[in-house]
Amino acid sequence: MVFLNPQTRVVGGGKGMRIEVERSLGQSAEASAREIRALLSGRKIYALNLISSPGSGKTSLIEALLGRYAAKSRVAVVEGDIETDIDAGRIRRHGVQVRQINTRSSCHIQPSQLLSVLRGMDLEQTRLLIVENVGNLVCPAEIPLGEDTRVVLLSVTEGDEKPLKYPLVFKTSDLLVITKTDLLPYVRFDVERVRRAARTANPAVEIFEVSAVTGAGLPALLDRIESLRAAKNG
Amino acid sequence: MHELGIANETLDVALSEAHRHAAKKVTAIRLCVGVLRAVEPGNLSFLFEHLARGTLAEGARLDIEEEAIRVACPACGDMEADSFTSVCPRCKGTPVTASGGDSLSILSIEIDI
Numbered sequence: 001m002v003f004l005n006p007q008t009r010v011v012g013g014g015k016g017m018r019i020e021v022e023r024s025l026g027q028s029a030e031a032s033a034r035e036i037r038a039l040l041s042g043r044k045i046y047a048l049n050l051i052s053s054p055g056s057g058k059t060s061l062i063e064a065l066l067g068r069y070a071a072k073s074r075v076a077v078v079e080g081d082i083e084t085d086i087d088a089g090r091i092r093r094h095g096v097q098v099r100q101i102n103t104r105s106s107c108h109i110q111p112s113q114l115l116s117v118l119r120g121m122d123l124e125q126t127r128l129l130i131v132e133n134v135g136n137l138v139c140p141a142e143i144p145l146g147e148d149t150r151v152v153l154l155s156v157t158e159g160d161e162k163p164l165k166y167p168l169v170f171k172t173s174d175l176l177v178i179t180k181t182d183l184l185p186y187v188r189f190d191v192e193r194v195r196r197a198a199r200t201a202n203p204a205v206e207i208f209e210v211s212a213v214t215g216a217g218l219p220a221l222l223d224r225i226e227s228l229r230a231a232k233n234g
Numbered sequence: 235m236h237e238l239g240i241a242n243e244t245l246d247v248a249l250s251e252a253h254r255h256a257a258k259k260v261t262a263i264r265l266c267v268g269v270l271r272a273v274e275p276g277n278l279s280f281l282f283e284h285l286a287r288g289t290l291a292e293g294a295r296l297d298i299e300e301e302a303i304r305v306a307c308p309a310c311g312d313m314e315a316d317s318f319t320s321v322c323p324r325c326k327g328t329p330v331t332a333s334g335g336d337s338l339s340i341l342s343i344e345i346d347i
Binding site for chain 1 (some may be wrong): 236238239240243244247251255257261267270271272292317318319320332335336338339340341342343344345346
């Protein structure tokens with residue numbers, strides 16, 4: 001965002017007038033995101049925002065993460081979907097606190113929705129909050145939710161041109177997780193092409209290759225997330 | 235559908251400026267939208283038109299300025315690009331860095347007083 005301070009200048013006079021406003025849009029969403037950030041920091045909670053196309057493996061990654069933490073009271077999950085609480089049901093079986101947001105007509109979680117859900121949760125023990133955004137590579141990229149780390153997932157069945165087609169999400173994510181790598185022998189997916197394109201969009205991005213089926217690459221990713229969490233909250 | 239939120243906020247800002255200047259009507263609004271924002275101008279105009287019905291901004295024109303991505307090539311100089319690229323779009327050989335394209339702001343509002 002370029003214009004932090006709204007500036008108003010009136011040009012002309014009489015009947016028709018032009019007002020130079022220079023004001024960035026998205027300020028109400030940004031205000032809610034700041035409130036979320038303050039709420040989380042005050043409680044020493046580290047937050048992940050998981051973004052991907054539908055079916056890339058966000059919920060499977062959450063399940064893998066939950067397997068790493070023995071103290072289930074330390075982890076809370078918020079699931080975002082257009083409809084149903086299927087994902088929340090899947091997560092609840094792991095014995096962690098979970099809430100489902102149904103966004104209905106909206107293709108992403110709004111910060112105001114997340115804020116009101118968080119206010120209704122018991123976060124006393126929570127140290128890790130995982131937010132699974134609505135499956136979509138476009139709109140969620142536009143809307144920061146006050147997260148500490150943004151994770152974009154890309155499954156090898158989606159095609160290796162995605163970072164070029166949807167640059168904003170790859171530009172704004174801290175971690176890129178290439179999923180379903182056990183399927184690489186069966187699909188045309190050039191991992192190096194994805195790495196190059198992702199680094200062009202964001203030179204600082206950290207890239208992981210995982211398979212939830214074989215478990216390959218998962219320990220390195222889960223360790224990295226834990227070290228990021230510990231770096232924030234000890 | 236993230237255009238709906240943008241249309242809503244655009245209308246809010248326009249109406250509050252209109253009230254502040256005791257305007258009779260909002261006639262036009264100029265926006266700057268970066269190409270990375272994935273905003274569909276037709277969608278945004280349609281939603282704005284619908285939301286503005288019955289307000290001072292009914293019938294106001296939305297002028298949407300597109301902000302391109304900028305690349306700086308050591309050999310060819312600065313230029314605009316349509317998308318993210320790691321090599322210069324002109325000479326195709328030199329590695330470049332891209333910037334910009336993520337603006338989303340209201341530049342000006344035209345009113346009748």
